[in-house]
Amino acid sequence: xxxxxxRTKKLRLNRRTRTILVFLVTxxxxxxxxxxxxxxxxxxxxTNFQIKNVAPCAVHLxxxxxxxxxxxxxxxxxxxxxxxxxxxxxxxxSVLALFLGVAAGVCGEKATAVFNWFVDxxxxxxxxxxxxxxxILMGKGIKxxxxxxxxxxxxxxxxxVQAEIAALRNSQYVLAxxxxxxxxxxIAVRHVLPHVxxxxxxxxxxxxxxxxxxxASITFLGFGLPAxxxxxxxxxxxxxxxxxxxxxxxxxxxxxxxLFVVCLFELMGNQLxxxxxxxxxxx
Numbered sequence: 304x305x306x307x308x309x310r311t312k313k314l315r316l317n318r319r320t321r322t323i324l325v326f327l328v329t330x331x332x333x334x335x336x337x338x339x340x341x342x343x344x345x346x347x348x349x350t351n352f353q354i355k356n357v358a359p360c361a362v363h364l365x366x367x368x369x370x371x372x373x374x375x376x377x378x379x380x381x382x383x384x385x386x387x388x389x390x391x392x393x394x395x396x397s398v399l400a401l402f403l404g405v406a407a408g409v410c411g412e413k414a415t416a417v418f419n420w421f422v423d424x425x426x427x428x429x430x431x432x433x434x435x436x437x438x439i440l441m442g443k444g445i446k447x448x449x450x451x452x453x454x455x456x457x458x459x460x461x462x463x464v465q466a467e468i469a470a471l472r473n474s475q476y477v478l479a480x481x482x483x484x485x486x487x488x489x490i491a492v493r494h495v496l497p498h499v500x501x502x503x504x505x506x507x508x509x510x511x512x513x514x515x516x517x518x519a520s521i522t523f524l525g526f527g528l529p530a531x532x533x534x535x536x537x538x539x540x541x542x543x544x545x546x547x548x549x550x551x552x553x554x555x556x557x558x559x560x561x562l563f564v565v566c567l568f569e570l571m572g573n574q575l576x577x578x579x580x581x582x583x584x585x586x
Contacts, residue, residue: 322574329571332564333386340383348376348533359552366552369545374538378557381535382564384528388445389514392452396514397507399453400461401499407461408468409491418465422458430455434517435526448527452514460506467499509572512565519561535561 351371359366365374407418425433434451441447471477471494480490521527522536530537535557542553 319578322571322578325567325571325574329567332567336379336382336564337386340380340386343376343380343383348372348380356548356550359556365556366550368541368550368553374553374556377533377538378535378560380533381538381557382560384532384534385515385518385561386564388449388452388518389511392449392518393456393507393510393514395449396453396456397460397503397510400457400459400506401464401503403457404461404464405468405491405495405499407465408472409487409495415465415469418461422462425455425458431517431520435521435524438521438526443526444529448518448521451521452517455517456510456513460503460510463502463506464499467502468495471495471498505572505576508568508575511572512568515561515565515568 349372351367353371354363354367355369355371357363357367357371363373363375365378367373368377403418403421407415434455437451437454438447441450477490477494480494485493518527519534519536519539522534523540524536525540527536528534538557539554542550542557545553
């Protein structure tokens with residue numbers, strides 16, 4: 304029995320350690336890319352026709368494009384833009400999901416019916432098409448992409464929050480608070496929000512890679528950030544025109560970097576979810 308307890312404690316420590324390490328690595332990469340992108344002068348990724356179409360080497364790690372622009376610098380700048388848009392959009396969308404889910408769960412059956420109607424409305428339209436339409440209506444650019452991601456990514460997390468609150472509605476301490484004459488706002492702040500906060504954090508982290516990928520997708524299709532912005536979607540869209548010339552590095556390295564960042568945040572979200580799950584936290 305003692306050996307089993309020691310083994311369980313060791314596994315639990317390992318899971319916590321892995322989660323902390325993933326968080327530290329992810330935050331370090333995020334911070335480095337963001338700081339480098341924000342501090343980078345436009346000359347670092349500007350045109351220089353004397354070094355156009357240079358293959359990857361020690362001086363130009365990701366090579367240069369048909370205009371002599373350093374692809375490593377463009378990729379870092381593009382990733383910083385994607386991280387900024389993804390962070391802003393996922394945070395706002397998660398807060399929206401939390402607010403609407405709590406309101407639907409606390410305010411009664413009519414509020415729940417209205418909430419479910421909006422969820423069905425947004426989820427009934429193909430995700431990418433709705434995102435493109437919202438981006439166009441908002442004038443594209445960072446404003447359009449961010450607004451589109453915010454309005455199309457809250458449904459899943461909002462439904463999870465609403466379901467958690469529905470299960471919590473008939474709990475003893477909530478019924479006791481109602482008997483004591485506490486308001487719905489007081490009950491939501493003191494009893495409901497602490498209960499759904501772990502789901503909110505996990506949903507926020509897992510929403511981040513989706514926000515980045517959708518920003519890059521609609522930018523790649525021409526409905527997102529402007530062409531003069533060195534975003535990952537723009538870089539990949541321009542690279543498609545020159546792949547037949549043998550300049551494979553124009554698409555491979557930016558795409559691999561984007562995939563790496565997305566997978567890293569997906570890993571962080573899954574580790575956090577397992578750590579907060581009462582059924583798997585003891586493994």
